[in-house]
Amino acid sequence: MTTPTPQTPVESVFDGKKRPTLLAAWRELVLYKEVVWSFAVRGVRVRYKQAALGVGWAVLQPLAFLTIFILFFGRVVKVSGGGTSYAAFALSALVPWQFIASGISFGANALVNDADLLRKVYFPREAPIFGAVLSVIPDLGIGLILVLLATPFTGAHLTWTLVFVPLLCLVLAIIPLAASLPLGAMNVYYRDFRYLLPFALQLGLFASPVAYPVTRISPNLRPWYALINPAVGPLEGFRRVLAVGTTPDWGLLGISTASALVLLLVGYKWFKSLEREFADVV
Amino acid sequence: MAYAVKFEDVSKQFRKGGARYEHFGTRVLSAPRRAMKRASGKQEPPRGKLALEHVSFEVPQGEAFALVGPNGAGKSTALRLVSRISQPTGGVLRVRGRVGALIEVGSGVHFELTGRENIWLYGSILGLSRSDIRSRFDAIVEFSELGDAIDTQVKYYSSGMQLRLGFSVASHLEPDVFVVDEALAVGDINFQAKCVDRMTRLVREGTTLIFVSHHLPAMEALCTRGVMLDQGTVQIEGSAKDVLAHYIKEMESRRDVTRLVNNNGRVRIVSATCHAADGSERYSFTPEEGLEIRLKFESDEPLKEPHIVIGITDGRPGGLIEISMLDDGSAPESVGREFEVRCRIESLPLRPRLYEIWCDVIAQDGYGSLMDWMQIAGFRIDAPIGDGKKAIVNAATAGAIAVPYLWDVRS
Incomplete structure (x- = not known):
């Protein structure tokens, strides 16, 4: 056996009154990055281990929604694809939306699902939430590949603007994190959030420009729309890049990013002020 | 004397009604009633049970420390504070170094994962890098005696197997402070002996051990110092021998x-x-x-x-x-x-x-x-331990009967 890396005993002080600052919390989370990573890997494993379809779920879910959307909004309500086919239009926003929805539902339930660990081992309490959101990223990857493979059938117009996809993914990832931190904390105290959540996510689907184009909102209301619902900017961005072939709407994207970041900071701060009681309550 | 863990006037108060959650709906519905109560000047009931009340003691570095007390004395709460699982509501707690905790059977074990995956997860939770875990991996598997079951999901393990996995992982990741709570209650006699042996070795190598058990002979065998808690307060702090003597007298009278x-x-x-x-x-x-x-x-x-x-x-x-x-x-x-x-x-x-x-x-x-x-x-x-060089920690694990004898060495 090789000798372990020598560890200088660092003194940790737990004061009954002091609260850690947000920066200190973030630094600690970085120290525990292996733990976040382990939670993420575990999330992916557990999700696909016992599912008969395995990775197929990541493909099946957006396709099922797409079918319903095409039948209902495309044929019955006749929503226009705005320069492209309705199939390309809907799929390009469905995949990122699916990421937000499953990110929030896994993230918000992460602490309750790991109640056993929470009660018995120490790690920064946000680690399971960050891990859960990370664990959904492979699904997003699979979904994006699906969008690209489906291009010949949907008739999406793809150009060089595809280079913005990574940037859009980055902004997109802030949203489930920002939502999961406060929701996850509430879930620890009040178990009915667990039942409220699927309902809220369904509402969220229709409150975001997934089935309909953002152009249905009048131009002077659009910035407010992107501010209140930070999903608007990245979803519209994905749609332009993956279906229409133009650059994202930088104004909307900027507003949404700023709004998501503020939400994240406030949510994180709130989470940290509650976390010391989690193990006693959960 | 250098300390590994120091409690300075530490208190821990749980929320009203102990650790429990309520429904958000209930909370919302009861809001008017609570508001009326407040308006009529009535006090809300006190916030909850004090599990620890102004507790101060020191755990010296590199020693085995016994934490004893009757049920509900606050032992487990104290251990949870040391391992950072829960936070004090008053006072200051100082902990030097990395803490490895084994609290209840299978702590830190995730049931959907295999034994192998759990070793990686728990190792990283204890703050080890991947290479650190890799270098200890075989020793952990060997100590746990799990053999081929290491690739089975933990939910199919017996409680003894879970304990073996948990103890093996926690004790091989070389924490600076090793916290063991009632973990020996499960597991067969052979494995219990192996655990005591392992803990003895860790202490000899400089690990600080905080040990809670109702198995007093094992505690006396291992520990040099200790503290007795009762109803959240320190009853006596001192050598393990004195603390256990006090504890047993107190318990016998009760x-x-x-x-x-x-x-x-x-x-x-x-x-x-x-x-x-x-x-x-x-x-x-x-x-x-x-x-x-x-x-x-x-x-x-x-x-x-x-x-x-x-x-x-x-x-x-x-x-x-x-x-x-x-x-x-x-x-x-x-x-x-x-x-x-x-x-x-x-x-x-x-x-x-x-x-x-x-x-x-x-x-x-x-x-x-x-x-x-x-x-x-x-x-x-009670009797003085002889003048020999036997390690104190071993003095009470060996044979129990004293017989008159005489050595005769020839060469």
Whole structure:
């Protein structure tokens, strides 16, 4: 056996009154990055281990929604694809939306699902939430590949603007994190959030420009729309890049990013002020 | 003296009604009522139970530390604070170094994952890099005796297997402070011995050990210092020997044999006490002075020839000493509904440690028990440990009987 890396005993002080600052919390989370990573890997494993379809779920879910959307909004309500086919239009926003929805539902339930660990081992309490959101990223990857493979059938117009996809993914990832931190904390105290959540996510689907184009909102209301619902900017961005072939709407994207970041900071701060009681309550 | 863990006036208060969650709906619906209460000037009930109340003590670096106390004394709460699982509500707690905690069976184990995956997860939670874990991996698997089961999901493990995995991981990741809570309750005797052995080795290599167990002989074997908690406050802090002596005396004086679960047969024990030669009640003795055990019984009807059997053990399975009226034929001809039995043991050639007293009552014919075999009291033998170089931690794991002997070495 090789000798372990020598560890200088660092003194940790737990004061009954002091609260850690947000920066200190973030630094600690970085120290525990292996733990976040382990939670993420575990999330992916557990999700696909016992599912008969395995990775197929990541493909099946957006396709099922797409079918319903095409039948209902495309044929019955006749929503226009705005320069492209309705199939390309809907799929390009469905995949990122699916990421937000499953990110929030896994993230918000992460602490309750790991109640056993929470009660018995120490790690920064946000680690399971960050891990859960990370664990959904492979699904997003699979979904994006699906969008690209489906291009010949949907008739999406793809150009060089595809280079913005990574940037859009980055902004997109802030949203489930920002939502999961406060929701996850509430879930620890009040178990009915667990039942409220699927309902809220369904509402969220229709409150975001997934089935309909953002152009249905009048131009002077659009910035407010992107501010209140930070999903608007990245979803519209994905749609332009993956279906229409133009650059994202930088104004909307900027507003949404700023709004998501503020939400994240406030949510994180709130989470940290509650976390010391989690193990006693959960 | 350098400390590894230091409690400075630490308090821990749980939320009202203990650790429990409520429904958000209930909370919203009860808001008007709570507002009215507040408006009418009524105080909300106090915030909750104080699990620890201004507790101060130090755990010295590199020593094994015993934390004892009756149920609900705050031992587990204290351990949770040390391992950062829960946070103090008052005071300051200082911890030097990395803490590895084994709290309850299978702590840190995730049921959907295999044993192998759990080692990686728990290792990273303890703050180890991947190469650190890789270098210890084989040793962990070997110690756990899990063999091929290491690739099975933990949910299919027995509780003993979970314990073995949990203990192996926690003890091999070389924490600076190793916290063990009641973990030895499960697992067979061999594995328990292996765990005690492992902990002894960790302490020798400089790890600080904080040990909670109801297995007092194991605690005395391992620990050099300790503290006794009772109802959230420190009762006594000092050498493990003194703390355990105080604890056992305190517990013996509170022991209520009438409430033992099995104490509901035709004959029931009312009290069991130990006394010195002058008749005073005591629970620590030297080997020479011996002791007197006084037992009071009650019975449904007057008995003919009840056979009293007393056993003395140091916690290992099987008795060390058996004193039985079945052997010596000294059963009383008859006794009334209430009777007292005194047994004077002239000398106890035993080594210093804690012992348990067990007892049962056998019927007139010599078979059929009137009272089940149960532990009714305990005592300790005090004697200076010899001048040899034996490690203190081993002094109480070795043989229990002291015999006169003489070495003769020739060459």
